[in-house]
Amino acid sequence: MKKIDRYYYPAIFAYEPGEEIAVVFPDLNVATNGVDDKDALLSARELLGCVLNGLEEDNEPIPPASKLSDIKASDNERVVLIDVYMPSIRQASINKSVSRTITLPAWLNSAALERNINFSQVLQEALKNMIS
Template identity: 70%
Template sequence: MKQVERYFYPAVFSYAPDQEIAVTFPDLDVATSGTDDTDALLSARELLGCVLCGLEEDGEDIPAPTPLADVKLEDGERAVLVDVYMPSVRLARVNRSVNRTVTLPAWLNAAALERNVNFSQVLQDALRTQLHLG
């Protein structure tokens, strides 16, 4: 099945004095917020990408977005169409870091710390070499 490249979903931006802008996605039942319109939009886009990527990974149905004109609004709210470019979201998930615990002799750890060795980078380089990944 071909993956969708870009999704568009309506979000409701709610404005209240002296509060962050609340952002909800009625079709997905998720919410976030932002300190101003730009921050709220960026937070909304990030949340949208995470939620849709999770639904894709889990093989769940992705609900159809409500047309922007059909979104029900209250006073102090406005509907905003938020888009997310999924190839970059999917790639970021593939390249996300994970934590691993390693055990070293104390003397080797001390020597590496003394020389400001980046343990993560050394391990990544060693694994690439060991696995012939270039």
């Protein structure tokens, strides 16, 4: 069975004065929260990816997503469509190394070799900083 690359699920963002934003996925019966809209969105996307990846790994059925128009929200709630790109989530759970060829100026290569710099480690740290 071919796995789906991108899922879309509605989430309910609930706003209460002085509290974090609560986020509930009614179709999946899971919840998270965030200190502001951006944090709540990132937490929701991360949770969605983890839940769906877990269901896939356990060969459990993926529940169908409700239509946005079918979700009823209170005055302090907003319905938000959350998407998750599953190839990234699936790859994150695999800690296998892959080989990449890079091109550097000769002077930079020489200077790094002279200082015994681990190219792989430097590239990994730089990439982690750039994506976080």
